[in-house]
Amino acid sequence: MTFPYTIETDPNLVDYDQVTDVLHKAGLGSSSDRSANEKAFKNSDITIFIKDGDKVIGVGRALTDFVSQGAIYNVAVDPDYQKQHVGHTIITTLLEKLQGINIILYTHPQTLTLYEKYGFKRNKTAFSHFGHGTAEGLQWMEDEGFFLPDGYRFESEIGRY
Helix, strand or coil: CCCCCEEECCCCCCCHHHHHHHHHHCCCCCCCCHHHHHHHHHCCCEEEEEEECCEEEEEEEEEECCCCEEEEEEEEECHHHCCCCHHHHHHHHHHHHCCCCEEEECCCHHHHHHHHCCCCCCCCCCCCCCCCCCHHHHHHHHHHCCCCCCCCCCHHHCCCC
């Protein structure tokens, strides 16, 4: 099967209203985050935009030192284009560009098994600190299952601390 869409990697050659729309439709932000999204993508080391003609239909980005560590963020596909290998193309392109280094990926609990198909492993030693999160946003993340319960301990930790 030939991939019918265009892969754009230059963050200066996309419409950030469209990028914001894709992120919003995928549940990764509000429709008013245009300037923040533009800044985030333009400050990233690697960017991937999938386009159907002039329309942005999928996005993803990564931060990396290109030596040992990288992190993937904002992988999103317009719901009208899901199940057409758009997300697969974003992930595999990012993984190719980050080849040979450790990669972390932060995702929604409902997509955990998707990333396992690409070799990602769940990590029990990671932490997150949301310095700019709102109380409402953090509560949504709590309700969606992003966090382990306060005081949660894996069996191997019990009695060690």
